[in-house]
Amino acid sequence: MHETIPNHPNRGRRRPLLKALALLVLIALCALAGAGWYASRLLLPTPVQDTAVRVSLPPGSGIVALAEQLERKGIIRSASAFVLYLKWKKEGGRFQAGEYEMKPGMTHAQIISQLNRGETVKKEMVRVTIPEGFTADQIAAKLAEIGVDAAAFIQAAQQPKSYTAGRASSVPADEGLRVRLEGYLFPETYEWAKDDIPAPGKIVQRMLEELDRKLESLPEGWESAMEERGLTFHELLTVASLIEREAVLEEERAVIAGVIYNRLNRDMPLQIDATVQYLFETPKERLYHKDLQMESPYNTYLHSGLPPGPIASPGLSAIRAALYPADTPYLFYVTKKDGSNGHLFAETYDQHLNNIEASNKNAARKTGQ
Template identity: 30%
Template sequence: MSDLFLGTVSQHEAEQPLPTRRSRSRQDGKARRNRQRRNRRRRSVLVIIMAICLVGGAGYVVTSIFSDFFGGLFGGSSDTAEISDYEGPGTGEATVTVVSGDTGGAIGEKLVEAGVVATTSAFTKAYAANPLATQIQPGAYKLRLQMRASDAVDALLDSANRVSLKVTVNEGLAMSQIFEKVSGITAIPVADLEAAAADPAALGLPAEANGSLEGWLFPATYQIEPGATATALLSHMVGKTVEVLTANGVPQDQWETVLIKASLVEREGKSPEDRAKIAQAIENRLDRGMRLEIDAVLAYGLGKPGTALTNADKEVDSPFNSYRNIGLPPSPIASPGEVSIQSVMNPTPGPWIFWCTVNLETGETKFAETFGEHQQNVAELRAWEAANSK
C-alpha cells in the first residue's frame, strides 16, 4: 500500500531518516546556546578589563594620598617639597646678610633658610646665568619671601635693597665694651676689631694718643653700611673724636691729656653741673700733688667692676692704681662724651678736693673742701646703702 502511494525508493534513501520539525528545533537551540556562551565570555572579559581599570585607578589615588602622607611624615618629597623655583614675585619681607667671600651657593643656602627662594640649585643656576652676579656686595638686604631665583639675584644687585645698621656707643664705655657692643650689632668679630686697633696708623690715630685707642672711640650713634670693615668703622669713630676736640678748642698737644681727664669725669659724674665741679676738684688735687684715689681708675687697671674692689686691690702695683700713684693714669679709662670734654675745658671754679655720691639711685653728689666734711658725706652714703640694701 505504501508503494502505491509513495512510489519506489532506493535502499539508501530508505535508510535515511527524514527531517522532522523536532530535529530542526534542537539544532536551533544548540546554536543559540553557543551564541549565549560566546556573549557571556565577551561580557566576562569586559568586566575583568573594567575591574582592572578600576583597581588600577584606585591604586593610583591611594598611592598618591598615602605617599604624600607618609612622605611628609618621614621626610619624603611632597608636591611642595618638589618645587624647584617659586613663580614669584613674592610676598612679605626677609632680611638676608651677605658677607665677604660668600659664593653663589653660600648665598643660596641663606636665601633658602630665610624662605626667599625655593632651592639652592635654583639660585645657583640663576646666579651663574647672570653675568653681573659676582658684583653682589656684602651687606644686609631686604628681600621678599618666595621669590623667583632670578628675581632674587636682581634684587641683591640693586643697592636700594641694602639696609644700613645703627650702632649707638654710650658715654663712659671702655674700648673692650665698645668692641663687644659693635660686634653684637654689626657681626664684625671682636678679633677683627682688636686687630684693627693694633694698627693705629691705619686708623688715622693721632700721635698724641701714643698708639692707644682707648678713649678715642667717640660715643655717638653711627650709621654703618653693611659690609663695613673694622678698620673703616674705628677710623670713623677716631675721626669723630678729633672733630669734637677741634670744635671745642682743645689744643692738639693737649688732646690726650684732656681725654684722660674727661674719661675720669665721665665715670665719676652724672649731671653736667657735677661733672664741671669734679673736673675742678681733679685739677685742685693735681695742683697740690695729691693722689686722685679714684676707684674707677683702679678698677679699669684691674679689669673688674668698681663695686668689686677690695682694700687689698689698693696695694696692687699698677700704673692705674690711683691710690698709690700721683698724677693722671697713662691713658683714658673710657670714651668721654662732649659734655665731659667741655667740663674739663671749662670747670666750675671752686676749692673742692673731695666729692662723694651720696645717693646711688639719683646720682646726687656732694663736694667738700676738707677731709672732715668729706667723711660726713661718706657717712651719708653708707646710711643710704644700709637703707637700700636687700
C-alpha cells in the same frame, strides 16, 4: 592740412620705469610702516607680573649693559630698541648707580624715571650705639654683636699710626697704655649696611673721624685753653675720661673736673675708683682694700698724677668739662647713695669723712636696714 606729430620714441619706455619706481616706493613705505610697527611693538611693556626682580647698575656702567640686563630679566622686550629710545629721548646721563627692584610691565618712561631719581633698594641697615664711658673692650664686645671680630678690633685700636684722623697722632709712644687708642673711639650711634659691615680697621678710622668732627663744635680757642692748663690733647682726653666715669649728672661734670685739677695741682693722688676698675676685665660691684693695692700705673690710689691714658671714651660734655672746669675749693667727693646719682663735695678731709658717714646712712635707708 595739419602735420601729424609722431610719438616720442622714449615715452613708451618711461611708463614701465615709473610704475617700477612707484612700486619700489610703495614697498619701501610698507617696509617702513612694518618696521615702525615692529619697533613700536618692541617698545611696549612686557606682560605684567607681580614678582619684582633685582637690577644692578654699578658705578660707571653704560646704558648698553643696563639694557641687556633689563632684557635678560624680562623688564623690556628689546635691549637695542631701549638704547635707541634712550638716545632719542636724550636720557641715560642722569641714571644713578645702585641696586633696583623692577617689575615686568613697567613702561620705558617709568623705568627711566626710577633710574633718574635713584629709587634704589633700601639696604637693611644695622645700628650700633656706643655709650659714653665705654672702654675699648666694651666697644669691641658691642661690635661683636653685629659680627665684628672683637679681637681684631682691639688689635686695630692698638695701631694709631695706621690712621689718617688728625687726633690719632696725639697718642704717645707709651708701652704702659693698655689700648693705644683708648678714649679716642668716639661714643656715638654708627650705622652700616647689614651685608657690608666694614673691617675693624675701617670702623676704628670712622670713630676717630667722628672724634675730629665733634671737636669742631667746641668753643673757639679751646686748644689755647688746653695749652694754658699745660695739657696735651692726650692728657685732656684722659681727664675727660675720668670725668665721664665719675660724673653721671651733667651739672656735676665741671665740679668734678675742678676737684681733679685741684688734686693734681697739690700733687695729691686722685684716688678715683674708676681707674682701679679699669684694671679688671669686668668691673666689680664693689672695690676692696686689696683691689686698691694693685700695682699699675693706672691705679690712682698708689700713683699721683694722671694715669697713662684715658680709661674710657668720653663724650663731648666730659671733654668740655675738662677744658672749662668749675672754680671750686673742693678736694673730695663721695656718692650720695640716695638714688640721685649725685655727689657730696668737701674741702677738707674731716668734711669728707662726715660726707662718707652721710652717704652710708643713705645707703642703709635705701636698703631698709
